[in-house]
Amino acid sequence: MAFATRSLGRNGPSISALGLGCMGMSEFYGQTDRDASLATIAAALEAGITLFDTADFYGMGHNEVLLAEALRGQRGKAFLQVKFGALRGPEGSFLGNDARPAAVKTALSYSLRRLGTDHLDLYMTGLDPAVPIEETIGAMSELVRQGYIRHIGITNVDTDTIRRAHATHPITALQFEYGLMSRDMEQEVLPLCRELGIGITAYGVLSRGLLTGSEGRGDGDVRGTYFPRFQGANLTQNARLAAALAEAAGRERITAAQAAIGWVASQGNDIIPLVGARTVERLTEALTAPLQLSQATLSALEKAVPQHAVHGDRFMAH
Template sequence: MDHRTLGTSGPVASALGLGAMGMSGAYGPSDRSESIATVHAALEAGITLIDTGDFYGMGHNEMLLGEALKGRRDNAVLSVKFGAQRGPNGAWFGFDGRPAAVKTALAYTLERLGVDHIDIYRPARLDPNVPIEETVGAIKDMIDAGYVRHLGLSEVGPETIRRANAVHPVVDLQIEYSLISRSMERAILPVTRELGIGITAYGVLSRGLISGHWSKGGLAAGDFRGHSPRFSAENVDHNLQLVEKLRDIAADKGISVAQLAIAWVLAQGSDIVPVIGARRRDRLTEALGALDVVLTEADLSAIEGAVPPDAARGERYQPAQMAMLDSERTGA
């Protein structure tokens, strides 16, 4: 397993991370035993970075990982997002970044995971009603107390990054980044590189859209992609045409579309760690194969010619959720 350091002050982590959200219902039903087996297979393959959120399945994901990591905690770099407010029916109410809420959320997370510390703790989104300095200050308190090792951020823009980093060093920014989600390249990536902050990139296969495996009609009940603009009837045919262009390039190299898309993200810099949302061992094995893919300058040129920036149709989320992204505000 290759390794990459998260920022100038962060931990050394595997070059690929495992995102566990899909194991808790986000993409429809999942198999608990297969999910745990996938976590175990990831650890055995040398993946150390494991990412979750306390609101994934309303705590289900943390409890699942707690079970999977029993006796294996020392092999994992645990990254946890917090702050999303949800109702019993799954409705989203916004984000809570108040210091007391930060510390309370952490207490519940430690209990559900069955661990005594979190390696990287991060607000899932910016709370517009709480200065980022206060939210980060609370995490700093928890770092000083030994309950957290490092500070991370998620989906925030350049100004917020600078303000947070002034309170305590930020080790990484978690943000969606893929061949069809490249907005962070404009103003965010230059700032993280200036400040020595790593990137943990989620959505590198755009929720399966550019994996080469998904086709229309493949959404189960409860799958949040049913509400995603990029999967909507007016956009999906265009977006799948982009996948076919990638398939041609991948075939020439003897690899899968997913491996090509992951390898492209890996090739964008040693400060970027793709987080793969595999919830089955076969998909994990495929993703791991991307580590062996070497993309030449000619390959990269062909890929970006096939799928240039802004080639996809549809936003990442519906308008209400896009409005919650500090990273997508004008000028970000």
């Protein structure tokens, strides 16, 4: 089945206009369900979704192994976006980043093995304060020349880092949090990416579930612990915004999730929203979201969730 496509950046490949973010299938957002995850990935493939987002540190390898199982015999249908660099302790703690050239190549080697493939379509790095971004991107550029990766991406970095990275090797895509509750990239990052022809894969489209009524509680759910927007008075205020969004979406005959996805997709054809669906039901809802909303609808959604009314930072200070 065909699904709408978009070009990933000015000179990048044509991939599905929505991507499936697989992180929650392994950890962070509560209990996981292997069978439901495999069914969701299979349904995404059947619907024509080609972009699948993962990282070697999601479940400390579990997510890549899960995705490999789901894609067995169908690797050619998938565009794999893989992140690396985060260091984890055996109990799951985050210990910092390692983006040294040797670490880049080692991480890639393990990802290729876990994913059961001979190449990655888009390999993405964050920022390691101890390593100049030119060294990291330089190592990734070697891997492009050797055929192990097709495109280089970067995630959650500032404009200076983007410029320096792009000057070292063309950056195909930036992954960044973007949605009705998180619009700070509009000030400097998004204009720069458009200047340089860098595409955007947007995560946090539903603000980690805030916009659809999630409270971030329960066994295995870290949202209430690590994300201020899910805490105390912040959560109370943000729940009011979610209710306002649901009301505005209802007037347009779409769900709150579809409204949030449609809002991001409508911000430009250079932006590809990532949806973190973990069940076929939630995936189906996301896939039927409109990819271009009218200006009147966009204004109504922005009125329901004004930036000044969102309470709490996106991350804990540390």
